[in-house]
Amino acid sequence: MAVDRYDARASEPKWQKIWDDSQVFRSETDPSRPKYYVLEMFPYPSGKIHIGHGRNYVMGDVVARYRRACGFNVMHPMGWDAFGLPAENAAIERGVHPEAWTRENIATMKSQLKLLGLSLDWDREVATCDADYYKHQQKMFIDFERLGLAYRKESEVNWDPVENCVLANEQVIDGRGWRSGALVEKRHLPQWAFKITAYADDLLETLSGLDRWPDKVRLMQTNWIGRSEGLTFSFALETEDGTPFDERLTVYTTRHDTIFGASFCAVSPDHPLIGRLAKDRPDLDAFRREFDALGTSEEVIERTEKRGLETGLYAVHPFRPGVRLPVYAANFVLMGYGEGAIFGCPAHDQRDLDFARKYGLDVIPVVAPEGTDPAVFDVEDDAFLDKDAGSVRMINSDFLDGMTVAEAKDAIASRFEANGAGKRAVNYRLRDWGISRQRYWGCPIPMIHCDVCGIVPVPDADLPVRLPEDVVFGEAGNPLEHHPTWKYVDCPSCGKPAVRETDTMDTFVDSSWYFARFCSPKSDDLPVERADVDYWLPVDQYIGGVEHAILHLLYARFFTRAMRDAGYVGLAEPFAGLFTQGMITHETYRTEEGWQFPEDVTRHEDGRVTLADGTAVSVGSAEKMSKSKRNVVSPESLVDTYGVDAARWFMLSDTPPERDSEWTQAGIEGAWRLVQRIWRTVNEATARGAERSTSIPTDLDDTAHAMRRATHVAISQITDDIERLRFNVAIAHLYELVNTLAASLANERDPTAALGWAWREAAETLVLLAAPMVPHLAEECWTISGGDGLVVNQSWPEADPALLEQNTITLPVQVNGKKRDELTIARSADTRQIEAAVLELDGVRRALGEKTPRKVIVVPERIVNVVA
C-alpha cells in the first residue's frame, strides 16, 4: 500500500474535520478531574495573520495536546481583543463601520487560525466588542466605583487645541498632534481611573511567589511599581528680606541623611505654590505655561534642558541656624511623584550637582569613604554615590558625623517625627490607571452626569449601555460626544434631563478579565460563574509576547483582585505560569519600487531578483515580520506547499522559544523533509516490525535492547523537555529517535522477533511523542500502523525505568584534567576497582609517561580523573 510521499494537503483538512466532528477539544467544568488551563494572549483582529503571529499559538498547542495526553481536563480557548483605535482609523480612512471592519477581520483570522490545526475549544470564543461581554464589564465598573476602586481624577492629558480632543502619547509626534499638526498642550481634565495603587504592596509582595514566571518579568514589574522608603517633611519659608511666609514647603526624600549638604529646594512648575506666586510674577507664569506646552510625552521631557527659576522664597534649614536655601521652580521636578518638591544635595546626586553648577550654588560633601579627612574630601564633576565606595561615613554633618548612612537616616527621621515636622513615608512610582478614552470603539463607561444628583451609575436593568451604530467619523473629537441623541438621558435618580458619560474604557480593561470569562463564556447574569472560575482558574500556562510584561499583566493582576473584592472570584493571581515567547523575523527585500514580499522574490546566481521581471533586490537584515515591510509569510502559502505540520515543526525547531527566530526557506524545507522522513520510517517499521498483537518478548538480544533503550530514553527526555517548554531541545531528541530507528531499519536486514517488536514500539512511541508538534502527521501514521482510535485520545507514553539503566557504563578518563581514554566497566564496580582498571588503560599510560599517579578522583557514574 505504501505510497512514497505523505500528502499533507489531503491529510490535514481530513484530520481537522474529524477532530471538529468528534468535538475532542471541547472542555467542561468537571471537578472530578484535574484541570489544566492553557492560554495564549488573544489577538487584536487587525486584518490577516501571518506566520509571525502563529508561534505562540503553536507553543500553546503543544502544551495543550501534551497535557491532554497526560490525562488532564484541558481548556484551551480563543477569542478576540476586538475594541481599539485601528478600527476607528479604518472607518475614517475607508468609510467602513468599525464593527463591520472588526467582524470581517475576525472571520478572516478565525479561518486562518483553523488552518494551523490548533486544539482549540471554539465553543468558548468571545469578542470583547460583543455586548454580551462588555455589559459585564460595565457592571463590574459600577461595582468597582462603589468599592472606591474606580474614581474621577484630575489627570494630565495631551490636548490638541485644533481638534479639541485628547491624544494618546502615541498620537503625539514631535510635540504635535498627529492629524492636525498643532502644538500639543498639557491640560488637566477629570478622567476615570482605577485605584491600582490600593494594591501596590500586595502586587509587589506576591510577585516573589510567582515562581513559574520569568525572573525578568517579575523584575520589570517590581521596578514599575517602584517602591521607595523615605521621609516626608516640611521647611519653614521666608522671603528675601527674612519675613516669614505663611506656608510651609513639604518635600519627599530618600536621602534625608544628606540634609546637611542641602543647598537649594526645587518645586514642580505645576506645584500649587507656583500657581499662587505666578499671579504677581509674569516670568514665573510664563515658565509655568511653557512647561505645560511640552505635553506629557516622556520623549519630549527627556530632551528638554533642565532649568530653574528663582521664586524669591527661601527655605529655612532645620538644623543649620541662619542657613537658608533658595527655592526654585524647576522643570525636572514632577508634580505626580512624592510631594512635587525636593531639596537638592548637589554633592551626592548628579542632577542636583549639574543644577548647582549652573546656578552657582554650594556643593557640600556630607558622605565620604571611611577614614577620609573631611577637610580634603571634595566633589568635582561627578557626584559621590555610596556605591562608589565600600564603606562610608557622614562628615560635615554636626550630630551625624561618623555615622553610617543608615544610622544618619534613622537619626534624622526620628528628630522630625519627634517634633512633628515630618514622618517616614513609602512612595510608589506606580500611578493609578487612567482608563478614560475619548473614542467611539470601546466599552462605554456606564455613568450619567446629572446637574442635581451628580454622577449616577446606570441601573443594572439598563445595562448594557450599547454603542450607537449611526455615528459619524472624521470630525474632530469623540463621535459619541457629537451623536445627536445618544448621550441625552433622564437621570436614573431624579428623572431630570442628564447626560451620559461619553468616554469609553481603555482597551486594556477588556483584556484584564477575558481569561476569567473563558471559564463561563455563556453566563448571562454574571461575568463569571463561581463554580467555573473556582475550577479553572488560575491559568496554568499563559503564553504571550514580552511586550505585555508590564501593563497587561499588571492590569490583569489588579483586575483579578478587584473582582475578588467584588465577590466574583476567590483568588488574586490569575496566571500561575507565564511564558514570554520570541518573535519570528524574516529578511527584508527591497527594490526601487519599495518593499517586496518574500514570495515575489527568488534566488538568482549570487543575488536575489523579483519573480515578475528579474529586477535586482537588495536584501536587508532579519526583522520582526510586519505588514509595512512586507517580510511576511502567509499561512495559506505554507499549507499549499509544505503543510502546516512542517510549519509548526520549523517554528519549534532550533531556536529556544523565548528568543527571536528567523524564518527561512531552507528551514521550512528541512522541516518538510523531516515530516516525510517520519512518515517513511513509520511505514517501514510497520511493514517490517512485529504484529501489533504480539506481546513483549522476554528475551531481548543486544540490538533489540539498544533499540528499546533508545525509545525509552527518548520518552524520558522529550517529556522533560516539553514540561520545561524547551521545544527546540525536544525536537533535537525526536530527531535522535528517528535517526536511531531509521539506522536500525537500514542495518538489520534480518531482524530477530525481539528487534521487530522493538521497531514497532519505537515507531508507535515516535508517533505519540511527535503528536503535539505535528498532530496531523501523527494521526496519519497512527492509522497506517493500525492504531485504534485517534492519537488525540491516546495516553502519553511512559518510560520504563528498567530500560533507562545500564549494566555497563562508559566513563571518560582524564589525566590532569584532559580526556585521554574511556573505561567501560560494570555499573556495580566500586571505586577501588575503577582506580585499578583506569591505570591499565593505554591512553592513561601514554599520557602518564614517566610520571607516577598521585591521586585518582572517581566521580561515580560521571568521570575519572588521574592526577599526576
Place this chain on the structure above:
RNA sequence: GCGGGCGUGGUGGAAUCGGUAGACACAAGGGACUUAAAAUCCCUCGCUCCUAGAGCAUGCGGGUUCAAGUCCCGCCGCCCGCACCA
C-alpha cells in the same frame, strides 16, 4: 544614568549539579543510485601540525579547583527594560 540579560564552529544552537565542549539541525564539500534530474542514502565538516597522535579552542585578561562554557574579580562588545522618581 539606573536595572537586567547575553557573548560557544560558516549558521541556528546543545551541554540540570563545575565533570567527554560542539548534541540536533542548517549551510558547504565529496560519493552512491539514476540516461538525466528530483527524491533518498553514505562520508567529511572548530582551528593548527603530514598521520597514529598531539597542541590550541566557549569575547579579552586574571583567579579558585583534581577539573571551569558553567564559580569569583577586572575589562570589551551586543541586546532588553526603565528613565528628570528626589
